[in-house]
Amino acid sequence: MGERTETSARVNSQRENTETGTAPVTDAAFARWLADRAGQALLQVRADMGHADGPALKAAGDKAAHDLMLAELARWRPADAVLSEEDDHARTAWREGEHGSVRPERLGANRVWIVDPLDGTREFSEEGRADWAVHVALWTADCGSPSCLAAGAVAMPAQHRTIATDHPPAYPPLPLESANGGPIRIAASRTRPPAFVTALAEELGAELMPMGSAGVKIAAVISGEADAYVHAGGQYEWDSAAPVAVALATGLHASRIDGSALKYNEADPKLPDLVVCRKDLAPRLLAALQRHLPSK
Numbered sequence: 001m002g003e004r005t006e007t008s009a010r011v012n013s014q015r016e017n018t019e020t021g022t023a024p025v026t027d028a029a030f031a032r033w034l035a036d037r038a039g040q041a042l043l044q045v046r047a048d049m050g051h052a053d054g055p056a057l058k059a060a061g062d063k064a065a066h067d068l069m070l071a072e073l074a075r076w077r078p079a080d081a082v083l084s085e086e087d088d089h090a091r092t093a094w095r096e097g098e099h100g101s102v103r104p105e106r107l108g109a110n111r112v113w114i115v116d117p118l119d120g121t122r123e124f125s126e127e128g129r130a131d132w133a134v135h136v137a138l139w140t141a142d143c144g145s146p147s148c149l150a151a152g153a154v155a156m157p158a159q160h161r162t163i164a165t166d167h168p169p170a171y172p173p174l175p176l177e178s179a180n181g182g183p184i185r186i187a188a189s190r191t192r193p194p195a196f197v198t199a200l201a202e203e204l205g206a207e208l209m210p211m212g213s214a215g216v217k218i219a220a221v222i223s224g225e226a227d228a229y230v231h232a233g234g235q236y237e238w239d240s241a242a243p244v245a246v247a248l249a250t251g252l253h254a255s256r257i258d259g260s261a262l263k264y265n266e267a268d269p270k271l272p273d274l275v276v277c278r279k280d281l282a283p284r285l286l287a288a289l290q291r292h293l294p295s296k
């Protein structure tokens with residue numbers, strides 16, 4: 001009875017959140033709520049505009065999700081700083097002087113929301129594709145881990161699913177084939193994969209899984225559809241912060257391809273490479289990656 005009352009109270013409060021726009025109190029639930037809301041806005045933009053004009057659809061989607069997220073962050077977390085892909089300043093502000101910009105406020109902040117309103121923008125504009133996502137992560141200064149990611153959510157609206165640190169997904173199952181030494185599956189960008197990824201896959205006897213969006217690829221590792229995600233050649237903090245937060249909460253390995261820690265809210269938001277995989281695969285994958293590091 002007590003449990004049922006608590007469950008219905010939770011459902012009612014979730015309904016209230018959706019109907020009245022009241023945001024959840026905890027950061028992890030707030031991240032999920034915000035990613036879901038932006039995801040619904042993106043689905044609406046797609047439905048309203050259709051796919052006839054790809055560039056216009058991308059621009060409208062980016063703007064709708066970004067405006068919604070910034071407005072809700074300002075409303076519900078007014079004291080926190082924000083680092084967003086759609087903030088043009090983010091890419092340049094770290095180069096003090098060069099662009100006439102000042103040191104970004106987020107560098108002195110204790111709490112910074114790192115958001116990508118639309119990850120997999122290209123796929124969002126292509127009819128029928130579901131490999132695009134909304135990313136919401138919270139970085140905090142008082143953290144006990146190198147990444148300092150305190151919360152994160154990745155909404156994949158066209159797949160009707162959201163993963164978040166409030167209820168981290170279970171550690172992915174070991175596929176029978178992999179347990180028996182069969183080929184591993186590596187998710188990689190469908191349009192800008194690392195230059196070395198084909199050679200890496202050949203060396204490991206791995207199968208490549210091309211797909212859009214860093215969030216969707218990390219979600220594929222979390223669900224067990226892929227064994228690893230490898231990227232190199234360019235990316236920014238907002239492309240990986242939220243899905244890495246969920247991957248770490250799940251218990252997966254996530255690092256730079258040289259094995260060093262992924263760090264967020266750095267002065268320069270570039271974070272050009274990463275690998276996410278099950279812990280049992282990490283030593284083998286990192287050893288192979290050592291032989292393919294771009295500087296070598």
Ligand SMILES: Nc1ncnc2c1ncn2[C@@H]1O[C@H](COP(=O)(O)O)[C@@H](OP(=O)(O)O)[C@H]1O
Pocket residue numbers: 085116118119120121122188189190191192211212213214232233234235236239
């Ligand atoms: N070489 C590169 N340089 C900069 N950003 C890159 C990149 N390769 C991938 N990305 C970014 O990483 C995200 C996932 O890429 P992909 O779908 O190719 O795997 C995309 O984010 P956005 O869609 O938010 O721009 C994309 O722009």
Ligand SMILES: [Mg+2]
Pocket residue numbers: 085116118119120238239
């Ligand atoms: Mg992105």
